[in-house]
Amino acid sequence: MELVKVNEAMLLTGLRAGDQLIFAHIFHLYNRVLYEFARKTIDAKEDCEEIVQDVFVSLWERREELEVDSLKAYLFSSVKYKIIRYIKHQMVKRKYEDHFRHFESTYIVPEEAEESTPLLPLHTRLSESLQDLPARCREAFQLRIEQNLTNSEIAQRMHISKRTVEDYMTTAFAHLRKSRKEILGTE
Numbered sequence: 293m294e295l296v297k298v299n300e301a302m303l304l305t306g307l308r309a310g311d312q313l314i315f316a317h318i319f320h321l322y323n324r325v326l327y328e329f330a331r332k333t334i335d336a337k338e339d340c341e342e343i344v345q346d347v348f349v350s351l352w353e354r355r356e357e358l359e360v361d362s363l364k365a366y367l368f369s370s371v372k373y374k375i376i377r378y379i380k381h382q383m384v385k386r387k388y389e390d391h392f393r394h395f396e397s398t399y400i401v402p403e404e405a406e407e408s409t410p411l412l413p414l415h416t417r418l419s420e421s422l423q424d425l426p427a428r429c430r431e432a433f434q435l436r437i438e439q440n441l442t443n444s445e446i447a448q449r450m451h452i453s454k455r456t457v458e459d460y461m462t463t464a465f466a467h468l469r470k471s472r473k474e475i476l477g478t479e
Contacts, residue, residue, distance in 0.1 A: 300363045307355050307363075315355075318363065319348055326371050332377050341373040368467050374421060385442065392436065421471035425464060432457050433464035 306314030323344060330340035347370045351358070360366040422430055432450060435441045443461070446455040 322367050429460040429463050432460040
């Protein structure tokens with residue numbers, strides 16, 4: 293079905309008034325092109341869909357205070373900034389994954405070696421040193437290590453911001469590095 297061409301001023305007026313049909317028209321008009329725009333940078337289809345969906349949710353929620361001259365420019369800019377935040381998040385996520393792999397290879401003892409390895413006391417002492425962390429920080433770190441949750445999942449489960457989770461992870465890894473040096477007597 294061919295959508296009726298309507299100028300942007302009419303779309304913006306209808307959107308600000310809370311007209312759901314106008315919003316649906318805007319969605320159908322821009323959804324595909326915004327998705328394709330996101331796909332030029334992001335490989336994951338689901339993530340692109342989520343970015344575009346978030347932009348439309350934000351558009352609807354902010355419709356009354358929206359002060360833009362060009363709806364198209366606003367939507368593309370919104371997607372662009374979501375893509376930038378997504379890329380930054382992926383970089384942070386990779387950094388924590390690398391930290392975790394390093395932590396795992398350095399501190400976590402394989403089950404078959406647990407009984408015979410001299411690292412067991414180190415592993416035990418490092419685990420005990422986690423008790424020195426603040427309770428919420430320790431809880432976030434344990435969710436990461438024991439359940440392999442992402443920062444977003446931890447934030448959701450603990451009802452805190454993702455940024456707070458990132459701070460907790462930084463604190464926990466710094467604490468473990470310091471504890472390891474103290475236990476091993478190295479500087």
